[in-house]
Amino acid sequence: MASGRTGLLLINLGSPDAPTEEAVRRYLDEFLSDRRVVEIPPLIWQPILKLFVLRTRPKISAANYAKIWDRQANESPLKVITRAQAAALEGAFGADVVVDWAMRYGTPSIGERLERLRAAGCERIFAAPLYPQYAGATTGTVEDELARELGRQGWKPALHVLPPYYDHPAYIAALKVSLERQLAALDFVPEAVLLSFHGLPKRSVERGDPYERHCRETARLLRLACGRSEAEMPLAYQSRFGRAEWLQPYAEPLLAEMARGGTRRVAVLTPGFAADCIETLEEIAIGARETFRAAGGEEFAALTCLNASDEGVAMLQQLLGEFQDSAIR
Ligand SMILES: C=CC1=C(C)c2cc3[nH]c(cc4nc(cc5[nH]c(cc1n2)c(C)c5CCC(=O)O)C(CCC(=O)O)=C4C)c(C)c3C=C
Ligand SMILES: [Fe+2]
Ligand SMILES: [Fe+2]
Numbered sequence: 001m002a003s004g005r006t007g008l009l010l011i012n013l014g015s016p017d018a019p020t021e022e023a024v025r026r027y028l029d030e031f032l033s034d035r036r037v038v039e040i041p042p043l044i045w046q047p048i049l050k051l052f053v054l055r056t057r058p059k060i061s062a063a064n065y066a067k068i069w070d071r072q073a074n075e076s077p078l079k080v081i082t083r084a085q086a087a088a089l090e091g092a093f094g095a096d097v098v099v100d101w102a103m104r105y106g107t108p109s110i111g112e113r114l115e116r117l118r119a120a121g122c123e124r125i126f127a128a129p130l131y132p133q134y135a136g137a138t139t140g141t142v143e144d145e146l147a148r149e150l151g152r153q154g155w156k157p158a159l160h161v162l163p164p165y166y167d168h169p170a171y172i173a174a175l176k177v178s179l180e181r182q183l184a185a186l187d188f189v190p191e192a193v194l195l196s197f198h199g200l201p202k203r204s205v206e207r208g209d210p211y212e213r214h215c216r217e218t219a220r221l222l223r224l225a226c227g228r229s230e231a232e233m234p235l236a237y238q239s240r241f242g243r244a245e246w247l248q249p250y251a252e253p254l255l256a257e258m259a260r261g262g263t264r265r266v267a268v269l270t271p272g273f274a275a276d277c278i279e280t281l282e283e284i285a286i287g288a289r290e291t292f293r294a295a296g297g298e299e300f301a302a303l304t305c306l307n308a309s310d311e312g313v314a315m316l317q318q319l320l321g322e323f324q325d326s327a328i329r
Helices: 021-032 042-068 077-089 110-119 136-153 169-184 202-206 211-226 251-260 278-294 310-326
Strands: 005-012 097-103 122-129 158-161 192-198 235-238 265-269 299-302
Touching: 005 077, 005 110, 005 310, 021 042, 042 278, 077 097, 077 278, 077 310, 097 110, 110 122, 110 136, 122 136, 122 310, 136 158, 169 211, 169 265, 169 310, 192 211, 192 251, 192 278, 202 211, 211 235, 235 251, 235 278, 251 265, 251 278, 265 278, 278 299
Parallel strands: 005 097, 005 122, 122 158, 192 235, 192 265, 265 299
Antiparallel strands: none
16 A cells, blocks of 8 residues: 555535435435534524424425536536536645545535545645635634544544634635626726625634634735725625524625615626535525516626636645645645
């Protein structure tokens, strides 16, 4: 068996295995039972989850997944794109660096892919949770799972986890290139480019989560790089879940307010998502478009994420190259 190799594991959130009620229920049960995601004591949350959420939400979510499902690959776009990102990085760091990918929830699991890297002779693991902005509900839970799985497997490789990259010059530069390329291809000029980030309960931020600060800093740096004002490039949060207050302003009400205030043409960029997924392809490209139009808006462009674009892959290569160089060997 080869040894002394390095494993580079790209990690994103995960999706159901099929756009069906049953598969979505399994996925949501795992995802929403994670105490880093829903910070309500299990004694209170589990009955709500099992008796209400898992009886109602899977049907709605499955219908939404069905709208965006990649029928050819028979997979969610999030998985298709994450696989493509890993494939594009294969060989980029030399033959001794094995590149693989995993999902925090569902398949392929972090545990399964760690086992594969071990079998390939890796003695060092560089894990890259593909979340530019840190949140306990995303990067934090990936760190927990990596540690838990290595413990369970009784394996002790050197483990390094990519820090959040919300302010990295290569990330901001890639967003700028992607934004400008996509804007130039539109047949209209948007009056505003909305920066829409996934939301988080306000309480998590009050308890110390740096997520809101990271989102604001990404937005500030991107505006600076693009020479746009806050009015031309506002920030909002999407994907609110449940009844509690989440970070504000909420994206869809803001888009409706903009349309009612006279904005006719908008583009929406989702810089917090490394890959297009249900939140960008359904909630924004379908739902938010309808909301904006119903309120009087005319032109709406949902811009793609960095995905496996040239600029997206070049950014990952730079970030991950620096990350490996910075580790003590
Ligand atoms: C309490 C609920 C949720 C928190 C907190 C949360 C944080 C959070 N999520 C992402 C990124 C993604 N979330 C995605 C889907 C998704 N998120 C929630 C709930 C919470 N997210 C749900 C219920 C779902 C499933 C979809 C649905 O039923 O509407 C996805 C996409 C997954 C896919 O398969 O396409 C991503 C990516 C971040 C970055 C974040 C915290 C900042
Ligand atoms: Fe989410
Ligand atoms: Fe959503």
